Amino acid sequence: MEEFNNYFKSAFTVDNVIFGFDNGDLKVLLIKRGEEPYTGKWALPGYFVYPNEDLDTAANRILEELTSIKNVYLEQVKTFGAVNRHPFGRVITVAFFSLIKISHYNLQPASIAKKAQWHSVSKIGDLAFDHNEILAACLNRLKWLVRTRPVGFELLPPKFTLTELQHLYESILETELDKRNFRKKILSMNLLIDLEESQEGVAHRPARLYKFDKEKYKQFLAEGFNFEVKESKKKETQKTLSRKKQLQANP
């Protein structure tokens, strides 16, 4: 016990990569640092974990302080603890990401709003600390997630069109998807409810609005996951070729 207390202890933080979707673009909420080190640089929102706080509690706290939003999708991704990642001492940080609906994002107190800003993921420059690396890890996880689980809904307003959903996927996966195949796939999951309403205020044929079916989603989670969105293949994969070879060899 006494021995225990003598061990080296390190500062312990949580960084939260807050994703949103707006204007056809995937965004991250960044904060302009007002203090040393890296003053003036953009950084991921993060803070020390309190002694009586679990990790995800800390991540939620950081999110709420910034956006006044609670209860959103939040996932632990990876822990970063390189010896020299913080110039003032040893700091270990657990990276989380969360998915929020930007439309629901309440303006924070002015003091915070001055510092916090949405940035298109595709146009991020040099961030403070190792935050580019953290962001990259979270982006990767998000890509995997979106191919695997129908979480797109977390980033869209409650009512959305299939085209919006497709743009969201395309933006996250950085690829183009075939409209018909995408719709076939998404609708075949039966996780969308057709609201039988249409878009308003657009200068072209209005699209149908859908909402996400939370009940069916629970069922889906319980039964195992059979969902994947794939991009087009442009060339024969190595796998295909080698399989053909194999078949020729053993006719």
Place this chain on the structure above:
Amino acid sequence: MEEFNNYFKSAFTVDNVIFGFDNGDLKVLLIKRGEEPYTGKWALPGYFVYPNEDLDTAANRILEELTSIKNVYLEQVKTFGAVNRHPFGRVITVAFFSLIKISHYNLQPASIAKKAQWHSVSKIGDLAFDHNEILAACLNRLKWLVRTRPVGFELLPPKFTLTELQHLYESILETELDKRNFRKKILSMNLLIDLEESQEGVAHRPARLYKFDKEKYKQFLAEGFNFEVKESKKKETQKTLSRKKQLQANP
């Protein structure tokens, strides 16, 4: 800076789930605790992270102290930091898992060997701390990994038969695989080299030996991953049914 030093600091450890495969069974290396708390209970090997040590360095150190093995597959999985997970104070632990070839596993110094022991993953009892939870998380990740990347080789001796490889997959995935389909799939990846040798000392027709092709594997990693082993379907999935419904509705 001064402020920085006043923040709450926590003890910081790494736990390493060391997987091996032997006798048709997936194993984990556990240690019998000789001190408080949880004296006498089995626990995952783990230790404090030193001030000048990166996380994966610490995980490798723990592995090496126990097994004298270096340079094996090692992956960070998740960080566990619940407020009360350690009765003596706040301890945050980063869980890693590693894959080793049990055949290469040198006997440690007797002092360690007395405490360390391989346990079949399927027969693990109550572990110390939250280690059952940590093990479960690592097992899940391993399942995903094995369906997605050809890492099975990390757990087998340098020369192995396809049946051994299949048993490894079956043991990790906790499912049965069809022999012909499994071989077709594995061979079509072109990651195995047929050694044109046979097993010896078995009381039946000896199987061919293969080894893993590291060069092709690098290529495979560079080109993106197209590998998955699936278990048999026993019933129509919900997806199939709903798709049929949809097709009937729009003929």
Place this chain on the structure above:
DNA sequence: CTCCCTCGTGTACTTTTTACACTAATTAAA
């Protein structure tokens, strides 16, 4: 020589994925 055991192999069927193009609905402008 026979028994016993595991090895190794092919095919037909089902499901999933992919590629691809035109008509419909609405607003804005002429």
Place this chain on the structure above:
DNA sequence: TTTAATTAGTGTAAAAAGTACACGAGGGAG
């Protein structure tokens, strides 16, 4: 009110991948 502009919405056929399934071959043990 006609026309242009713009996005919405829809089906099908071909290719690839996945699945189910059974028997002769090769070796050791007795």
